[in-house]
Amino acid sequence: MPSVVRITAEHATDRTTVATPRPRLSWVTESETPGWVQAGAEVELDGARTVRVEGRDSVLVDWPIDPLEAGASHTVRVRVTGEDGVTSEWSEPHEVVAGFLPDGGWTAQLVGLADPAREGQPALVRAGFTVDGPVRRATLYATAHGVYQVELNGREVDDEVLKPGWTAYEQRLVHETTDVTALLAEGENAVGVWLSGGWFCERFGFREAALHYGPQPAVAVQLVIEYADGRTATVASGPHWRATGEGPITAGGIYAGETYDARRVLPGWSASGFDDSAWAPVRVDETVVVPEARSAPAARRTEEVAVREVLTTPSGATVLDFGQNVVGWLRITVSGERGQEVVLRHAEVLEHGELCTRPLRRAEATDRITLAGGGPETWEPRSTFHGFRYVQVEGWPGELDPADVVAVVVHSDMRRTGWFDSSSELVNRLHENVVWGMRGNFLHVPTDCPQRDERLGWTGDIQVFAPTATFLFDCDGFLSSWLRDLALEQQAQDGIVPFIVPNVLERAATPAAAWGDAATVIPHVLHERFGDREVLATQYDSMRDWVEVLLALAGPRLLWEGRFQFGDWLDPAAPPDRPGDATTDRDLVASAHLFRSTDLLARAAALLGRDDDAAQYRKLAEDVRAAFVREYVTPAGRMMSDTQTAYAMALVYGIVTDEGERRVMGERLAELVRVAGYRVATGFVGTPIVQDALTEGGHLDAAARMLLQTQCPSWLYPVTMGATTVWERWDSMLPDGTVNPGQMTSFNHYAFGAIADWLHRVVAGLAPAAPGYREIAIAPHPLPGLDRASATHETPYGRASASWERRGDVVVVEAEVPANTTATVRLPGGDELSVGSGRHRWEVPAPTTGNGRGPVSLDTPLADVIDDQEAYDAVLDAMRAHDGTLVQAFLDRTRWLPHLSLGAGLERVPAPVRADIGSALESVSRGRAG
Template sequence: MPSVVRITAEYATDRTTVATPRPRLSWVTESDTPGWLQAGAEVELDGDRTVRLEGRDSALVDWPFEPLAPGSVHTVRVRVTGEDGGTSEWSEPREIVAGFLPEGGWVAKLVGLADPAQHAQPALVRAGFTLDGPVRRATLHATAHGVYQAEINGREVDDEVLKPGWTPYEQRLLHETTDVTELLVDGENAVGVWLSGGWYTERFGFRDAELHYGPQPAVAVQLVIEYADGRTATVASGPDWRATAEGPIAAGGIYAGESFDARRALPGWSAPGFDDSGWAPVRVDETDVVPEPRNAPGARRTEEVPVREVLTTPSGATVLDFGQNLVGWLRITVTGEAGRQIVLRHAEVLEHGELCTRPLRRAEATDRITLAGGGPETWEPRSTFHGFRYVQVDGWPGELDPADVVAVVVHSDMRRTGWFESSSDLVNRLHENVVWGMRGNFLHVPTDCPQRDERLGWTGDIQVFAPTATYLFDCDGFLASWLTDLALEQRVQDGVVPFIVPNVLDRAATPAAAWGDAATVIPHVLYERFGDRGVLEAQYDSMRDWVEVLLGLAGPRLLWEGRFQFGDWLDPAAPPERPGDATTDRDLVASAHLFRSTDLLARAATLLGREDDAAHYRKVAEDVRAAFVREYVTPAGRMMSDTQTAYAMALVYGIVTEAGERRVMGERLAELVRTAGYRVATGFVGTPIVQDALTGSGHLDAVARMLLQTECPSWLYPVTMGATTVWERWDSMLPDGTVNPGQMTSFNHYAFGAIADWLHRVVGGLAPAAPGYRELEIAPHPLPGLDRARTAHETPYGRASVSWERRGDTVVVEAVVPANTTATVRLPGGAEPISVGSGTHRWEVAAPETGDGRGPVTLDTPLSQVIDDREAFDALLSAVRARDEAKVREFLDQTRWVPHISLGHALERMPAGIREDVRGALETVSRGRAG
């Protein structure tokens, strides 16, 4: 019999509150019946209303009842009937709380310190109130210009941190909705708020930092009390509240860190009976923005990482190594004399044994804790976060016991939904690095990096990473909320999508290909991966406005040219100080994205039934395609920019459609990849798609060599250098342990981690064939150099998984298809596709050739043959490395692995000793093959 095992309401995966009166519902069914499909479902509200729904829909199903009343509490149950006629039991009830106020119901004022002594002055804010009867329910709604945590009667109201996050404050404020009934007591009560500046008071900018929002934080609190006798009362922040700057947080900033003086603690400050007569009346800030309920997951402490090693640096400093680059802060427990100050300096890497803070630029990333004395004290910050693996500790009293320090991992608390592992430990670590990078950079806003004086919502980074993100975590609500901010910022700029959202830089309101295209790409990704048609509807005007901006820029030539572009940002050929100087023409990149966004808009219009728009933009997209091909594709099928990124865009974006041209382009791309020695030659634009372009054109040997390459630049080079997150630059750290000399380098930047989506879909073999994985595509690719791989994903319908393993001359493929879905299976070897239903499936097929058993190799062997012979190539590099590590990089950077030049010729500039060592190494390889 089927059973309904999970019910969720729209975007409310981490809580019971919903942000809309008509929340869409999703449920997951499990069944042992092979091929089980839902014929219909019954949805019950509050045990007394039931609606029958016909058909298979079970993901983001429209709310079938009357709209929820503001603040109302309900339960929902579901039972399903299969096409086989069997009906499940009723599911466990799911509570749903309407976490919004009625229109005009928000009455709280933003309040803060009336006379702050410094910029971004942290504060404590409080008020007392009295209950005059039994309480049925109490709900706290709160928001801030800054970050806050509320306490009632001395207890924190929830476990969330850095609330309410970061939005375009002039246009959108989010409020939390928290049930605080259990915190209230009869008679006298008190509410208190820790308040700090957070993003609101930060000075943003790369050279001349400027204040974008406001100089002082403020908080708005509205406590709605429902008495048992039916009365309702509201406690709301206003001019009668009181505030002080004399709390223990003396200073706090996102970039600077926190200064905390435990001697200034005020016991009982958020409890009734506290004497606040010395506090001052609050300042009241006016705003026209009415806070709306948050529809994204809250940020929380999700993990604790112990100290792995206590290091003493060459200069004698004490540095803690946590073994993992992470985002969050430290929690310390320490005993020392009153007035002693402990200083914690955070950084991602060591350079020559010392804490390396240069990549942080002007972000001080330093916490200072002054002890109260008298016994053990435990501290962790409330007003900041850091990106770090290493922490230098100064001023610790006595000998530091690593058990007294723990790293607290913090991020938006999304449900993990995707996994991958293979027979390669390096690839597995790469995937784990991608996961950690996403965790660190999904903290209220999808940021570029979490450590330096930036931490901004760069649109280009999340545009390329969104497919990976949606597999790894349930981030539908997170990204849908951010897209709302994108549309608001875009509206202010007459349709231009800023290259950061929220936008805090004047020059960011500049159209940029691949960055602004987040407006069209991400809604489609959310539709494809979650079946979220609603986000397409909500973002359609934003998508259209962006495309209209681009068409205006393109003019009658229908080419986006001659304007500012980031291009194929951080192409490894770009100089450290000029990361935009890529080998691929910037105008070509821009015009490719003009087609891509116009094509996606036409598809969205079709899906939404906007027939006139669909017809219009289909025609425009075809005209843009034709203009691109005329301008950038030669009759012989060569791109005017003869680069990996150019061919990958033409193939993956569907710009070139004729089969013969696509075949020629695929072959040229594979040739370019081999010529580059199977090292990466792409930046932000090309990297997420180059492996798909090669796979789609049948070059599995090439994608395997690129994936498993360890020489810089490659995906695995950082892994060999000890990376535990994805780097911003391919060579953020050079082979000698020196940090890249450019002004911009980060060791936690997820953009190049977009390769993980290809690992999931292609190497693992699990992809959506219909929106939301209602239909699956199972098509694993056993790559040369890998013996096995497995991937699993919690789809909206339940867990799906695919695994493959080489066993002698066969490959065994196993797959699990969740109930209420079907799958198309494409097995290795090119057999006809197979259609299957839910259940567990297993197949055995002949193993593909691995390319083993090559003949002898000498200095006369052509370079193209050497690079395709992994054993010979490894022997060559080992021989050079044994003599001189620096010569390896020099040789690789200067060599083009072409078919008509011999290895001996390429080695002519090398010292004679190295040439002889290489000769000997190749003779050893050849003898082994002959024997």
């Protein structure tokens, strides 16, 4: 019998609270019946009303009942009937709470400190109120220009942090909705708010940092009390509230850190009976923005990491190593004399044994705590966050016990949905680094990095990472909410998508290929991965406006050229101080994205039934394609920029469609990858797609070699250097342990982690074949160098998985297909079949590898050596036996060409080393002959 095991409402925060009167519903069914398909379902509201839903739809189903009233709470149950006629039991009740206020219902005013002593001064704000009868329900609505937490009668109202996050404040504020019934009591009550500047009062900018929003934080609080006798009362912030700047948080900034003086704690300040006569009346800030209910998940403490090691640096400093680069803060318990100051300095890496803060630039990333004395004191910050693995501790009284310190991991609290595993521990660690990078950079906004004086919503980073993100976590609500800010910022710039959202930099309102294209790419990713067609409708105007901007820039030539571009940002060939100086022509990159966005817009128009737009933009996309090919592709199938990124774009974006040309381009791409020694030669644009281009062209061996390469630049080089998150640069740390000399060096940047999407879809072989995984593509690719790989994903329909494992001369492929879906399976070797839900297993002959083809020597062409893993390893091992530095120098200057011998490539290598390399190759050849 089928059973409904999970019900979710669209973009619900805390799993229950929704931001819309008609939240779409999804449910997951499990069934032991092979090939189970839903014939219909019943949705029951509050045990009183039932509506029938016909057909297979079970993901983002339109709300089938009357719209929710503001503040209402209901329970929903679902039962399903399969095509076999068997009906399930009713599911467990799922609560749905309307977390929004009615039109005109927001009455709270933004209030703050009336006479602040300094910019962004933290404050405490409070008010007393009376509850004059039994309470049926009490709901708190609150938002801020800054970050805040509310206490009712001395107790925090929830476990959320850094509320309400960061939005395009001038156009959009979000409010939290919290059930606080249990915190009220009949009689006198009090509400108090911790308030700090957060993003609102931060100074942004790379050269001359400046305020963008405002100099002082403010908070708006609205408590709606519903009495048991039917009365309703509202407690709202306004001029009668009181505030003080004399609380224990004396300074707080996202970049600077928090300064806390425990001597200034005011016992009972948020409880009734507290004497606030010395506090001043609040300042009231005017705003025309009416807060809307949050639709993205809240940020929370999600994990704690213990100290791995207490280090003493060469200079004598005490540094805590947590063994993992995390985002959050420390919680400490410390005892000392009154007035003792403890200083905590955060950083991601050590350099030459000392805390390395240079990559932080002007971000101090330092917390300071002054003790009250008199016994153990436990503290953690409220107004900041840090990206760190190491913390230098100064002023700790007595001997530091590592058990008294813990790293608190903080991020937007999304449900984990994707996993990957393989036989390579290095690849597994790479994937784990990608997961940690996403966790750290999905903190209210999808940021580029979480540690230095930046932490901005760079559109290019999330554009390339979105496919990976949507596999790893349920981030539909998170990204849909951020896209609303993107559209608002875009409207303010006449259709231009800023390259950061929210936009706090004047020059960011500049069209940039691959960055602004987040407007067209991300809605398509959300539709593909979550079945969210509505996001295409919501963002359609944004998509169209962006494309129209690009077409105007392109003019009659239909080429985007001669303007500012980031290009293939952080190509490893770019100098440390000029990260945009890539080997791929910037105009070529720009025009490729002109086609990509126009093509995606045409597809969206067709999906939405906008037939006239679909025809118009399809014609324009084809014209752009023709212009690109005419300008950048030679008759012989060569790209004018003869680079990995150029070929990957032409192939993966579908710009070149002729099969003969595509075959030639795929072969040239594979040749370029081999000539580079299977080391990465792509930046932000090429890295997410180069492996797909190789795979689609039939060059899986080349893709495998590039994945498993450990020499810099490669995905695994940082792993061999101890990385626990993905780095911004391929060489953020040099082999000698020195940090890259560039001024822009982060050790937690998820962009290059976009490779994980290829691991999921191609290596393990689990991908959507229809929106939301209603149909699944199972196509494992056993890579040379791996013995097994698997991926598991909690799709909107339930758990799906795909795996393969070599067992002798066969490969065993296994798959799990969730109920109410089907799968198309392509087995290694080429066989294709269709299956329904259930568990499946197949055995196919193992593919052969190309290693060990014959004798090798110094006369062997370089191209043959690099393609012979055993010979290649023998050459490098022989070098290492003499001098490890020889290896990197040899690799950096060698082009693995087909008509140049290994001996010729070793001309700069000392004769004794060449002789030992020759001997090592003779040994390889003897082994093969035997």
